[in-house]
Structure formats: structure tokens, C-alpha cells
Amino acid sequence: MTRATLAATPPPSWTPDQPIVRLADVHKSFGSFEVLKGISFDVRKGEVVCIIGPSGSGKSTLIRCINALVPVSAGSIQVEGIDVTDPRLDKLALRRKVGMVFQQYNLFPHKTALQNVMMAPIHVLGQDRREVEARARILLAKVRLAGKEDAYPGELSGGQQQRVAIARSLAMRPDVMLFDEVTAALDPETVKEVLVTIRELAEEGMTCMLVTHEMNFARDVADHIYFTDRGVIVEHGPPATFFASAQDERTRRFLSQVL
Amino acid sequence: MSVPDPRGPGEARPGALPVLLPFALPEDRAAVRLRPAHLWLLAGLALVAVPAWAQGGGGALSPLEVVIKWAPLLLTGFAFNVAISLMAMAIGTVAGIGLGLAMLAEGWILPRLAWCTTQVFRNVPWLVLLFFVMFLVPFQVTVFGIRVPLPDWVKATFGFSLPVMANVAEIVRGAVRSVPNTQWEAAESLAFTRRQTLWRIILPQCAKRMLPPWMNVYALIAMATVQASIVGVTEMLTLTAQVHAAEGGRPELFAPLYGFALLCFFLYCYPIDRFTAALERRFETR
Numbered sequence: 102m103t104r105a106t107l108a109a110t111p112p113p114s115w116t117p118d119q120p121i122v123r124l125a126d127v128h129k130s131f132g133s134f135e136v137l138k139g140i141s142f143d144v145r146k147g148e149v150v151c152i153i154g155p156s157g158s159g160k161s162t163l164i165r166c167i168n169a170l171v172p173v174s175a176g177s178i179q180v181e182g183i184d185v186t187d188p189r190l191d192k193l194a195l196r197r198k199v200g201m202v203f204q205q206y207n208l209f210p211h212k213t214a215l216q217n218v219m220m221a222p223i224h225v226l227g228q229d230r231r232e233v234e235a236r237a238r239i240l241l242a243k244v245r246l247a248g249k250e251d252a253y254p255g256e257l258s259g260g261q262q263q264r265v266a267i268a269r270s271l272a273m274r275p276d277v278m279l280f281d282e283v284t285a286a287l288d289p290e291t292v293k294e295v296l297v298t299i300r301e302l303a304e305e306g307m308t309c310m311l312v313t314h315e316m317n318f319a320r321d322v323a324d325h326i327y328f329t330d331r332g333v334i335v336e337h338g339p340p341a342t343f344f345a346s347a348q349d350e351r352t353r354r355f356l357s358q359v360l
Numbered sequence: 361m362s363v364p365d366p367r368g369p370g371e372a373r374p375g376a377l378p379v380l381l382p383f384a385l386p387e388d389r390a391a392v393r394l395r396p397a398h399l400w401l402l403a404g405l406a407l408v409a410v411p412a413w414a415q416g417g418g419g420a421l422s423p424l425e426v427v428i429k430w431a432p433l434l435l436t437g438f439a440f441n442v443a444i445s446l447m448a449m450a451i452g453t454v455a456g457i458g459l460g461l462a463m464l465a466e467g468w469i470l471p472r473l474a475w476c477t478t479q480v481f482r483n484v485p486w487l488v489l490l491f492f493v494m495f496l497v498p499f500q501v502t503v504f505g506i507r508v509p510l511p512d513w514v515k516a517t518f519g520f521s522l523p524v525m526a527n528v529a530e531i532v533r534g535a536v537r538s539v540p541n542t543q544w545e546a547a548e549s550l551a552f553t554r555r556q557t558l559w560r561i562i563l564p565q566c567a568k569r570m571l572p573p574w575m576n577v578y579a580l581i582a583m584a585t586v587q588a589s590i591v592g593v594t595e596m597l598t599l600t601a602q603v604h605a606a607e608g609g610r611p612e613l614f615a616p617l618y619g620f621a622l623l624c625f626f627l628y629c630y631p632i633d634r635f636t637a638a639l640e641r642r643f644e645t646r
Contacts (some may be wrong), residue, residue, distance in 0.1 A: 168549055196551035207546035211565050221550040224560060266546075273550060 111321045115182030121277060121308050122167060127176035129162055136162045138332035139176065144277075144325075148311045149303045151319040154329035160312040164251040164279050165328070167310070168199040181260055181276060197225070200270035204282040206262040208254040214241060215250040218272045224271070228231045233272070240268040244298050260291025264298055271302075278302065316359050320344055328352050389610075400627060421607070423616040428591075430603045431620070437596035438624045442514070444595065446583040447517045449538055452524025453574070459525055460532025466554065474529070481526030486519075487587050493519035509523075516588040520581055527577045568584035575636040579629045580643045596621055 112152055115121075120143035121336045122176050129137040136159040143148050148167040152160045167178060169192050178185040183195050208217050230320065239251055244264035254262050256312050263283055270278060280299065284292040296318050303322050313319060320340045326335040328349075336352045344360075346359040347353045435459065462474035464548070500509045509626050539562050547557040589597035600621050607613050 170545060170549060193551045193553065199549075201549040203542065203546065207542045209543065209546070209565075210563055220596065221552065223477075223558055225551045269550070272450055296587055 106148065109207045115148050119182075120144055121181055122310070123177075123179040124163075124167075126310070128174045128180060129159070129166060130174045133278075134270045136332055137173075139359055140282055140329070140332075140334060141176075142327060142334065142337070143307075144235045144308060144310060145307045146308055148308055148324045149322055150325050150327065151323040152310065152312045152327045152329060152333075153314070153316070153355075154335075159332045160329055161281050164201075164281050164310060164312050167277075167279060168196050168201055177185045177261065180184060183300060193225070199279060200275035200277070202266050202270055203292075204278045204285050206254070206259070206266045206286075206333045207260055208265055208269070210254050213251050213253055214246060214257065216267075217254070218269045221269065222272050224232070227236045237268070237272055240271055241265070242321060243301075244268045258291055260294045263284075263287065265292075267295075267298055267302070277308045277310065280309065282312050283317055284313070288351070301316070311312065315360065316344075316356075328355065330355070400623075400630075410415055420610065423613055425602075426596035426607055426613055427616050427620050430617075433598060434565075434599055434603065434620060435624070436619075437594065437599035438628075440583040440595045441588075441625075442582065442628065443515050444520065444585045444588065444593075445578070446512060448520035448524055448581055448585075449578050451517070453528050454522065455525040456528025457532055459529035460536070461558070463533045468476055478526045478529045478533075481522050482530060482622060483580070486523050486584050487590065489522050490516060490519040490590045490591055493522070499567055512591065513588070516585075516591060516593045520584065524577055524581055528574065531570050531573045531577070535570045538569065539565050572636045572640040572643070575625055575632055575639070579632045579636070582629055582632075586621075596624065606636075 108175075122144040124143070125141050127137050127140040128135065142150075142165060152163065154160055162171055166173050167180065167185065168203055173186050176186070181197060181198055183198070184190065185195060188337075209220065212220065214233070215237055219230075219233050221238075222233045223230055231343065238247075238250060241247060243268055246261060246264055246268070249257065249261060249265075256266070257265065266283075267278075267321060283299070284295050288297060292315070296315060299309065299311070300318075300322050311319075311323075323340050324329075325337065326340055326343045328335050328343070328347075328351075330351050336347060336349045345357055459474050461470050461477055463478065465471050465474070494512070496516065497510060497515050499511075500507050502508070536558070543561060543565070544557060547561050552561065585595060586597040588595050588602070592598075600617050604613055604617050
């Protein structure tokens with residue numbers, strides 16, 4: 102496992118040759134229950150990382166720590182040199198770099214698909230409305246939702262809503278995309294359309310971190326797979342070696358159940 | 361003389377008298393359908409006509425004539441009630457939205473302070489609040505050397521706006537809380553500030569949900585404005601009592617005069633209530 106060195110001072114400036122996300126000994130407790138017990142790994146720019154593992158192993162918590170939705174208890178996380186665990190962290194600056202897509206899509210139900218995509222660039226980044234709209238239409242076309250611009254989330258299928266959510270996130274031009282079990286709430290037939298979208302994104306060089314149960318997707322698209330159980334990384338590696346020759350008993354048991 | 365039909369009464373027989381057939385009401389006129397409009401009409405008629413008919417005659421004006429004679433004055437009083445209620449509602453709504461948002465604010469002191477304020481004004485009798493405002497607020501205030509008189513009705517309006525404020529605050533808080541937390545998370549992860557999230561994402565979603573309970577509060581405050589008569593504001597109930605006294609306090613005038621006041625309030629508040637219920641149903645099905 103690549104273990105990030107705990108530097109005494111954060112790097113003054115981040116350069117693209119350094120890992121874009123660095124996790125170093127991340128701990129997280131809810132009350133007396135320790136969900137994450139020291140997670141460390143690096144993600145390089147353009148890499149696609151899948152985090153797999155049984156339910157309740159802390160995968161979602163881990164990914165939520167990266168954009169500071171959940172504060173960590175100990176350890177450090179850096180995104181492009183920004184220290185996420187710094188109490189003086191500018192959360193808004195961090196979240197402009199990190200996009201997130203949720204299991205339940207979480208679209209704004211009172212806005213159309215197009216408005217959902219346009220809102221953040223207009224109100225958060227203060228960009229010109231006409232430019233934003235043009236780009237939002239391109240993004241919706243890219244996730245194969247041309248023609249659905251004026252549909253409200255309630256009128257769209259789960260898979261369509263999730264693709265709007267991806268477009269909404271991309272509209273902020275993030276450097277890293279986090280996907281938190283984005284296909285877990287979908288019908289089997291719509292899972293594919295969402296995975297295809299993510300795969301295209303990965304092929305364009307977007308840095309992606311996914312918590313997923315889609316093993317075939319992980320095998321095909323991921324550059325690196327981390328298997329977590331009870332708050333620790335049990336095993337990791339590139340998909341070819343990870344799936345072919347898992348060493349740990351827990352990993353093998355998990356893979357035999359899901360494959 | 362009639363011979364019982366061996367085939368029973370239900371079966372049609374050529375030449376049978378219709379009267380022998382079982383009695384069935386046509387569907388569309390099965391019963392007298394009482395619609396709200398009919399009720400109001402009947403209530404109005406009963407209130408003015410029955411006592412008038414029972415107690416009319418003699419040299420004095422009949423109760424109906426008394427009501428008609430004084431109706432313009434009494435309706436002026438009613439308009440005053442409506443005006444007080446509308447102003448109290450306007451002030452209370454603005455203050456209540458502020459108080460409700462203060463309850464949802466971040467930090468330690470502000471939400472707690474707002475919560476306590478809300479609880480106090482929500483859980484005391486409106487009349488007691490009214491008394492407090494009437495006797496604690498001076499009859500005039502001096503602002504930059506200009507004396508601004510505060511007549512009783514202004515103080516009463518202010519007094520009624522306090523419970524409105526507390527109830528509206530609770531409506532706002534409840535509505536905002538009813539929006540799933542995931543909406544906040546989604547907005548947060550798009551780098552929206554808390555304020556932007558509240559105004560652009562959360563409040564637009566729950567504004568509709570706030571409307572029916574808000575209208576409920578209005579109907580209650582409209583009916584409560586008669587309490588202003590107790591503290592000496594010349595509104596409808598005060599005027600009704602004065603009219604009754606002016607007509608010699610005849611006991612038979614009591615029911616028609618106060619019945620008129622009842623009718624006015626009912627005619628004003630009932631449609632609001634129906635409209636509220638209709639809105640509630642519509643939002644439920646959505």
C-alpha cells in the first residue's frame with residue numbers, strides 16, 4: 102500500500118504530477134463506534150479508483166470525508182494540496198474542485214433538468230447565464246439526455262435522474278468526481294446507462310473515485326481497486342491481479358459472494 | 361279494492377299503476393343537497409327572520425329593522441376587524457419568517473434565543489398577550505423629537521402580531537425541517553453556501569407546504585380580533601354592544617345583533633377554511 106508521508110507542513114503548492122487526493126491514516130468515529138480505522142492511499146490525476154467491500158465497512162463515510170461532508174476524527178486528507186482536515190478549511194473552495202454524485206440522485210425537485218445543471222455555476226461561480234445554459238445543454242446531451250432539458254426530476258426515470266446528477270456535478274468543472282454507490286438504487290436495466298456515462302468520463306481522463314458493488318464495472322474501468330472491511334483496507338491492487346489472485350481470506354469470501 | 365300481486369311488488373307488469381312499483385329515488389335528486397351557499401342563506405334567514413317574526417310588533421323597531429338600520433355601522437366595525445387581522449398577519453408573517461430562520465441558523469445563541477421566543481409566544485393566551493401590549497406600550501412614542509401617537513388599535517394589531525409571529529416561525533421551521541437532509545448535502549457538495557441553499561433550494565421547495573398552515577393561522581387571528589373589544593378597541597363586537605345599548609338593551613335584540621356578528625365572521629372565515637383544505641388536498645396528492 103502506498104502510504105502517504107505525514108508531512109509536517111502541507112505542500113505550498115500542488116503540481117499535477119503529485120497525487121490529486123492523498124489520504125493518510127484517516128480515522129472516523131461516530132460516538133464510540135470507529136468506522137474508519139486508519140485509511141491511507143493516494144489517487145493520481147486521471148486515475149479511476151474503485152472502493153469495494155461489504156455493507157457497513159465505511160466506504161461511503163470515506164468518500165464523504167473527501168469533500169468534507171463528514172469531518173474526519175484523525176489523520177489527514179489532501180485534495181490538490183488543500184488540507185481537508187484543516188479547521189480553517191475553505192469548504193467552498195474544496196467543493197468547487199470535487200464533484201459528488203449520490204445514491205439517491207438528490208436532484209432539486211422544483212427545478213427542471215436544465216436548471217438543476219445550471220444552478221451551481223450561476224449562483225456559486227457567478228458565471229454568465231447564457232454561457233452556462235449553452236454548456237448545460239451540451240452536458241445533458243453528453244449524458245444522452247438531449248430533449249429532457251425541461252423535464253422535472255419527478256418525470257424522469259432513476260437512471261435519467263442519476264445522469265442529470267452527473268451532468269450537474271460536471272457543470273462545476275471539478276477535478277475529481279466522487280460516486281457514492283450511484284447505481285445501488287437503480288433498476289438493473291438502467292444501471293448500464295449510468296455506468297456507460299461514468300466510463301466515458303473516465304476515458305476522458307477525469308479522476309474518479311467510486312464506491313460500488315458493480316464488480317464487472319470495477320474490473321473493466323478501474324485502475325486500482327481497494328477492498329475495505331471494518332474500517333481498514335484489507336487488500337488492494339490493479340483489477341487484473343486483484344480479481345485473479347486475492348490473498349486475504351475476507352477478500353476471497355467477499356468476491357465469491359458477489360461474483 | 362286492490363288485489364295483491366302474486367309476482368311481488370318488484371316486477372313490472374303491463375298496466376300496473378306506478379304507485380305499486382317499489383319506490384326508488386332518481387339518482388340525481390336523491391336528497392336535498394345542502395351546499396355551503398344554502399347553509400349561509402338559511403343561517404342568515406334564520407338569524408334575522410325568526411326572532412323578528414316571533415318578537416316583532418309593538419311600537420319599537422323589529423329586530424330585523426334594527427339590524428338593517430345598524431348594519432352599515434356594524435360592517436364598518438367588521439372591516440376594522442379585518443384590517444387589524446390583515447395588518448397583524450403581515451407584521452407577524454415578516455417577523456415570524458425572521459424568527460423561524462433564526463431558529464435554523466448556525467451557532468449557539470441565536471437559534472436558542474429564537475426557539476425560546478417562539479415557545480413563549482406560542483404557549484400563552486392571546487388575550488393575555490394583548491393585555492400586556494395594551495398596558496406596557498405607551499400611548500405615544502417620541503422618535504427624533506416627533507411625537508407618534510399609538511392609538512389602541514395600533515397596539516392591538518401589534519399584540520395580535522406576536523402570536524402570529526410565533527406560529528409562523530414554527531411553520532417555517534417545520535417546513536424547512538421537512539425537506540430531506542439529502543437536499544442540503546447535494547447543495548453543499550455543489551459549494552452552495554448555507555444561505556444560498558436555504559433561499560434557492562430549500563425554501564422554494566417548502567413554500568407551498570407552508571401555505572395551508574399559514575392560512576389557518578390567519579383564520580384564527582381573524583376570529584381572535586374580537587378580543588380587542590375587551591381592551592377597548594372600537595371594533596365590531598364593541599359596536600354591537602353599543603348598538604344594543606342604544607336600542608334600549610331590549611333582550612330580544614341580543615340574538616339578532618350578535619347573530620349578525622357571528623354571520624359576518626362565519627362568511628369571512630369559512631371560505632378561507634375551505635380554500636385551505638382544498639390546498640392541503642392538492643399538495644397531498646402531488
